[in-house]
Amino acid sequence: MSYPQTRAVHAGRDDFAELGVHAPPIDLSTTYPVRDLDQGTASFDALVGGAAEAANPIYARLFNPTVARFERALAELEGTSDAVAFASGMAATTACLLAARQRGSHVLAVRPLYGTHDHLLESGLLGLPVRWTEADAIGDEIRADTALVIIETPSNPTLDLIDIAAVVAAAGEVPVMVDSTFATPVLQQPASLGAQLVLHSATKFLGGHGDVIAGVVACDGEWASALRQVRAATGGLLHPLGAYLLHRGLPTLALRVERAQENATELARRLGAHGAVRKVFYPSLGTVRNAHLAGTQMSGPGTMVSFELEGGHAAAAALMRRVRIATPAVSLGSVDTLIQHPAGLTHRVLDERTREHHGITPGLVRLSVGIEAVEDLWADLDQALRA
Ligand SMILES: *Cc1c(COP(=O)(O)O)cnc(C)c1O
Numbered sequence: 316m317s318y319p320q321t322r323a324v325h326a327g328r329d330d331f332a333e334l335g336v337h338a339p340p341i342d343l344s345t346t347y348p349v350r351d352l353d354q355g356t357a358s359f360d361a362l363v364g365g366a367a368e369a370a371n372p373i374y375a376r377l378f379n380p381t382v383a384r385f386e387r388a389l390a391e392l393e394g395t396s397d398a399v400a401f402a403s404g405m406a407a408t409t410a411c412l413l414a415a416r417q418r419g420s421h422v423l424a425v426r427p428l429y430g431t432h433d434h435l436l437e438s439g440l441l442g443l444p445v446r447w448t449e450a451d452a453i454g455d456e457i458r459a460d461t462a463l464v465i466i467e468t469p470s471n472p473t474l475d476l477i478d479i480a481a482v483v484a485a486a487g488e489v490p491v492m493v494d495s496t497f498a499t500p501v502l503q504q505p506a507s508l509g510a511q512l513v514l515h516s517a518t519k520f521l522g523g524h525g526d527v528i529a530g531v532v533a534c535d536g537e538w539a540s541a542l543r544q545v546r547a548a549t550g551g552l553l554h555p556l557g558a559y560l561l562h563r564g565l566p567t568l569a570l571r572v573e574r575a576q577e578n579a580t581e582l583a584r585r586l587g588a589h590g591a592v593r594k595v596f597y598p599s600l601g602t603v604r605n606a607h608l609a610g611t612q613m614s615g616p617g618t619m620v621s622f623e624l625e626g627g628h629a630a631a632a633a634l635m636r637r638v639r640i641a642t643p644a645v646s647l648g649s650v651d652t653l654i655q656h657p658a659g660l661t662h663r664v665l666d667e668r669t670r671e672h673h674g675i676t677p678g679l680v681r682l683s684v685g686i687e688a689v690e691d692l693w694a695d696l697d698q699a700l701r702a
Pocket residue numbers: 403404405406429431432467471494496497515516517518519528529530
């Protein structure tokens with residue numbers, strides 16, 4: 316299975332023949348009978364110690380086969396040996412930070428990040444202070460006791476791209492975590508560029524239908540073991556029904572992303588020529604930092620478009636009231652189009668100066684383009700912008 320489209324359809328299904336099933340079974344057990352106590356003790360020790368599986372699952376906080384199937388599928392799509400799933404993207408990030416704590420004294424991170432990532436790092440809640448830097452200054456800022464480098468590409472909401480391979484080279488021995496939520500494994504595979512941790516808010520494109528909150532980290536076996544230990548101890552579990560829905564969505568991931576990307580490319584082009592729009596942020600228009608990486612690091616420009624309105628905050632508020640097909644809502648990556656106002660919602664936690672510095676102006680609107688017919692989406696946006 317050399318093509319990602321084929322892998323997406325078949326990944327995580329290799330035990331089906333043996334089980335005699337055609338769809339993934341959902342195992343809702345919270346506990347499992349332990350009739351052979353010695354085997355149970357050995358399994359317990361293995362799972363608490365971070366093993367991927369054991370002869371007996373023991374307890375659902377330690378192992379669940381439905382979740383494990385989704386994890387194997389995602390690892391296969393990202394080209395890593397392992398993946399570990401969590402209750403949300405934030406639970407996944409929390410586990411990465413807790414696992415990284417043993418490696419150093421602080422995190423080096425590049426803004427802008429997903430708003431709650433920014434908030435979590437700034438809060439110091441997890442005992443790992445953050446130092447903010449620019450992507451091209453990582454080589455100067457890295458210290459022997461830096462625990463982790465965190466980047467997000469494409470970035471939220473301005474869609475700047477960061478050269479992952481260059482960051483990995485600059486970080487040297489320090490592991491790099493890439494939040495690849497906006498790209499999905501369809502458009503980029505950060506592990507192939509040397510990133511140790513590939514994070515997804517699976518709530519977004521992986522789920523794709525707006526009905527699951529989840530997170531997942533693709534990584535090597537050593538990191539996976541550390542993350543499973545944190546998950547077993549802190550309990551940020553993905554429920555098996557959520558894992559089932561995520562696994563069910565993976566076969567259409569490439570179709571969804573490719574169609575949304577086609578729509579986004581066309582909408583970005585038309586928005587760029589619209590009188591109510593001051594600036595469009597989209598890689599194929601060349602209006603974001605490192606736009607040239609769309610086509611190399613990323614196989615295409617992606618499905619997210621941000622644009623700044625001439626009329627500022629008032630125009631953005633009016634647009635939210637007037638759209639009919641697009642839903643004014645936070646989140647992204649669903650089959651339906653979502654539109655939101657970063658300064659008023661997702662990036663509210665940043666102070667105004669930091670927002671402005673990163674282009675998150677009062678007139679900025681972020682569009683998560685869905686798979687609807689592009690002419691309907693355009694007609695909707697056009698009438699809402701015109702009014
Ligand atoms: C949504 C999101 C997160 C957080 O994920 P949750 O599933 O909401 O906890 C992290 N990073 C990015 C880029 C996101 O869009």
